Every structure is written in C-alpha cells, then in structure tokens.
Amino acid sequence: MELDTVFITLLLSAIFSALASHQFEYVQMRMNCTEAQRYCRENYSDLASIDNIADVTELLNSVNGTSGDSRVWIGLMDTFRSEWKWSLGDPAFYTAHDSLFRNWVLSQPNNSQYYCAYMSQDGLWHYDYCTNQRFFICYNDSSKGIILVQQLMSWRSAQSFCRANHTDLSSVRNQGENQQIQQLVNTGGVTAVWIGLFRDSWEWSDNSTSSFRNWASTEPHGNENATVLVISGSIRGQWEDWPCNTLFPFVCQEDQFILIKQNLSWNEAMTYCRQNHVDLVSVPSxxxxxxxxxVARRALTAAVWMGLHHYCIMNMWLWLRGEVVCYENWAAGNGTRPQNCHEQRVGAIQSSGGQLWVSLPPTIRLNFICTNYEP
Structure with a gap:
C-alpha cells in the first residue's frame, strides 16, 4: 500500500472539521479544585482551558442537559503574580512573540495597582484604573479591521461592548498596528483610548498561554483563588472566582486525541492528521x-479510523509509526488475513456498543482520530 498517497487537497478542512485545540469532558463528581485537577490529570490531560468564546460555547454544550448544578470548575487559578495580557487571548491570534509587543511611556509600567492600559495621541501606552471612563478601540475578526468607539466606558464595559458587537478589545502586536491605532485616534480627534491590555494574576492549570477571560461583572474579587463556569441562569457562560475548597463538578480537557468529524478515506485522514496534528492515533495499550x-463516542460515523494498517505479505498489523500491534481488541471475524493481498485492509474502532476494532477497505469514508503526541 502507498501510505503517502494523497487523494484530495484538504482546502476546506478549517470549515468542516473540529479544529478546537481542546475536547471537553464533563465529570459529574463533586470535588474541590485541587481534587478535580488531580482527577483530570490522571484520566485526561488537565482541567479545561478556554481560548475564546467558541470554547465557552463548546464547553457549555458538553454539560448541557446533564447537570443539576449551576457551576463547574475550569482550570483558571490565581497565582498571585500579576502579568500584562491581552483581552483577545486566543493563542492562535499571535505568532512568534508578537503577543509580547509593548509601547509603554517612559517609567511605566511599575508595580502599581493600575490594571488596564490605554493609548494616548502620541501612540504611547499608559496604565490606569479599569473603572475610569474612556473611548476605546475594538477589533473585528471578520473585517480584520479596528474600530474607534467614541462612547465613554470603563475598560470592562468596553470589553463587553467589543465582544458583543465585534470580536474583542484590540490587541497591538507590532509597531505597524500601533501606528494604525494612533492614526485612528488622531483622525477622530480623541486624546486617549482603551486597548485590550490588562494585568491579572490568573493562569491556566495546563500552563497554556491563553489570556482569554470571561468574568461576570463583579468578578473576580477577594482571596477566592479558583474559577467556575456558570452553566445556568442569567450569567450563563460567565465566570466567577470561588474558594478552592468548595465542591463542584468539573470539566476536563483531552488534548492528546482529537476527533475530526469529516468523512475521509483512510489515506486522506492520515494526510490530514500529519498536516494539522502529528498522525492518526495509535492504541498500544x-x-x-x-x-x-x-473520544470515539462523539463520532458521527459507526466507526472511526485509527492509524492501523495490514502488511499482508507477512500477515502483520502495524501502527503508522512502524510498531507491531501487540495489544489488540478485534471484533469477531476481523483482524484476519484477507483472501488475497490485493484486498487492502486498515483498522478502525467502533464508535458505539463494545467499541471493538474492525478491519475495512481504506476507501470507506469515516470520521477519524488524530493524535498530538510526538513519540
């Protein structure tokens, strides 16, 4: 079999597949935040991290209709070490180190208690109390443009406005974008505008770089050092800080194995995984x-491709990385040598029932599971 054969160019993969960096698993057991973190690390990857509003929606869908609770733990915890971050916190928005671009006025910032940043007419940045009222700059991902909003709002209200009407408060990733905003400010006759830079001490349990926050209006406050997602009521989807010793159900994330809900042949699935992740999944244990x-239970097809193929001449099943199959879990009548070696066979796992392995022709089109694990 020509394993490197490419049958199609996956031009529309970003539209039709599940490209989220996390897949969420709701756990109904009630634990404190430390116990929940330990459980997720032992059974999945970690407590859930959230990169953007789409992740919030996906996480809410994972608990929809299954919980009698109004809150679940997520992986955001207070480290009590404040750092500057962007409101548009999705790591995919940034390349290299452009999330670290800064253009502070001389002598700022220092260790003061000002937690939000604004840009003045000269293009330099200053910090201020987040409750002060200023005009602000939104970013719209659809138009790839920046928008000057000449309404006086606090930084948090400006953030809510931008998220409701555009994408978010504007990040500034380089000197060119800084000049764009400066020009917009001067053209609009404005003296200063909020930008999306803020300072907080919250970090994700998995050490991811996302600075996305979706706090309810009065949060966070006090010495409550862990975060819940509200899953019912008027502030559904927003976050609150709670003491870690409170008992809540929680949401874990699975980063290693990613279900792609496209129907592709085995070769196409392999190519997709190698282009966007590491490879089709192996199951060695x-x-x-x-x-x-x-992961497979969420598939839209009766079986899901794995990185398993048959080397007919020697009657051996192999994983794509070359490992001989030692552990196996075939359904009855599967995994045997075909009548002749022209009948190519590859392996899939059933998405329901006993979830046994089945051997199929590689041209059948199924959902598939990629791995992010690099041996």
Missing part, C-alpha cells in the same frame, strides 16, 4: 484505548 474510546 488498554489504558490508551479507554481514552480513545471516550
């Missing part, structure tokens, strides 16, 4: 299989 089974 019962422990890994349990995790792959959980």
């Amino acid at each position: 019962p422990q890994i299989e349990q995790r792959v089974m959980r």
Whole structure:
C-alpha cells in the first residue's frame, strides 16, 4: 500500500472539521479544585482551558442537559503574580512573540495597582484604573479591521461592548498596528483610548498561554483563588472566582486525541492528521484505548479510523509509526488475513456498543482520530 498517497487537497478542512485545540469532558463528581485537577490529570490531560468564546460555547454544550448544578470548575487559578495580557487571548491570534509587543511611556509600567492600559495621541501606552471612563478601540475578526468607539466606558464595559458587537478589545502586536491605532485616534480627534491590555494574576492549570477571560461583572474579587463556569441562569457562560475548597463538578480537557468529524478515506485522514496534528492515533495499550474510546463516542460515523494498517505479505498489523500491534481488541471475524493481498485492509474502532476494532477497505469514508503526541 502507498501510505503517502494523497487523494484530495484538504482546502476546506478549517470549515468542516473540529479544529478546537481542546475536547471537553464533563465529570459529574463533586470535588474541590485541587481534587478535580488531580482527577483530570490522571484520566485526561488537565482541567479545561478556554481560548475564546467558541470554547465557552463548546464547553457549555458538553454539560448541557446533564447537570443539576449551576457551576463547574475550569482550570483558571490565581497565582498571585500579576502579568500584562491581552483581552483577545486566543493563542492562535499571535505568532512568534508578537503577543509580547509593548509601547509603554517612559517609567511605566511599575508595580502599581493600575490594571488596564490605554493609548494616548502620541501612540504611547499608559496604565490606569479599569473603572475610569474612556473611548476605546475594538477589533473585528471578520473585517480584520479596528474600530474607534467614541462612547465613554470603563475598560470592562468596553470589553463587553467589543465582544458583543465585534470580536474583542484590540490587541497591538507590532509597531505597524500601533501606528494604525494612533492614526485612528488622531483622525477622530480623541486624546486617549482603551486597548485590550490588562494585568491579572490568573493562569491556566495546563500552563497554556491563553489570556482569554470571561468574568461576570463583579468578578473576580477577594482571596477566592479558583474559577467556575456558570452553566445556568442569567450569567450563563460567565465566570466567577470561588474558594478552592468548595465542591463542584468539573470539566476536563483531552488534548492528546482529537476527533475530526469529516468523512475521509483512510489515506486522506492520515494526510490530514500529519498536516494539522502529528498522525492518526495509535492504541498500544488498554489504558490508551479507554481514552480513545471516550473520544470515539462523539463520532458521527459507526466507526472511526485509527492509524492501523495490514502488511499482508507477512500477515502483520502495524501502527503508522512502524510498531507491531501487540495489544489488540478485534471484533469477531476481523483482524484476519484477507483472501488475497490485493484486498487492502486498515483498522478502525467502533464508535458505539463494545467499541471493538474492525478491519475495512481504506476507501470507506469515516470520521477519524488524530493524535498530538510526538513519540
């Protein structure tokens, strides 16, 4: 079999596939935040991290209709070490180190208690109390443009306005974008505008770089050092800080195994995984299989491609990385040598029932599971 054969160019993969960096798993057991973190790290990857509003929606969908609780733990925790971050916190928005671009006026920032940044007419940045009222700059991802909003608002209200009407408060990733905003400010006859830079001490349990925050209007406050997502009521989807010793159910994330809900042939699936992740998934042990089974249950097809193929001449099943299959879990009548070696066979795992392995022709079109694990 020509494993490197490419049958199609996946030009529309970003539209039709599940490209989220995390897949969420709701756990109904009630634990404190430390116990929840330990459980997620032992059974999945970690407590849930959230990069953007789409992740909030996906996480809410994962608990929809299954919980009698109004709140669930997510992975945001207070480190009590403040750092400057962008409101538009999705790491995919930034390349290299452009999230670290700064253009502070001389002597700022220091260790004061000012937590939000604005830009003045000269293009330099200053910090201020977040409750002060200023005009502000929104960013719109659809038009790839910046918008001057000449309404006086606090930084938090400006953030809410930008998210409701555009994408977010504007980030400034380089000197060119800084000059764009400066020109917009001067053309509009404005003296200063909020930008999306803020300072906080909250970090994700998995050490991811996302600075996305979706706090309810009065949050965070006090010495409450862990975060819940509100899943019902008037502030559904927003976040609150709570003491870590409170008992809540929680949401874990699975980063290693990613279900792609496209129907592709086995070769096309392999190519997709190698272009966008690492490879089609291997299942070398019962422990890994349990995790792959959980991911496969969300598939839209009766079976899901794995990185398993048959080397007919020697009657051997191999994983794509070259490992001989030692652990196996075939359905009855599967995994045997075909009548002749012209009948190519590759492996999939059932998405329901006993979730056993089945051998199929590689031209069948199924959902598939990619791995982000690099051996």
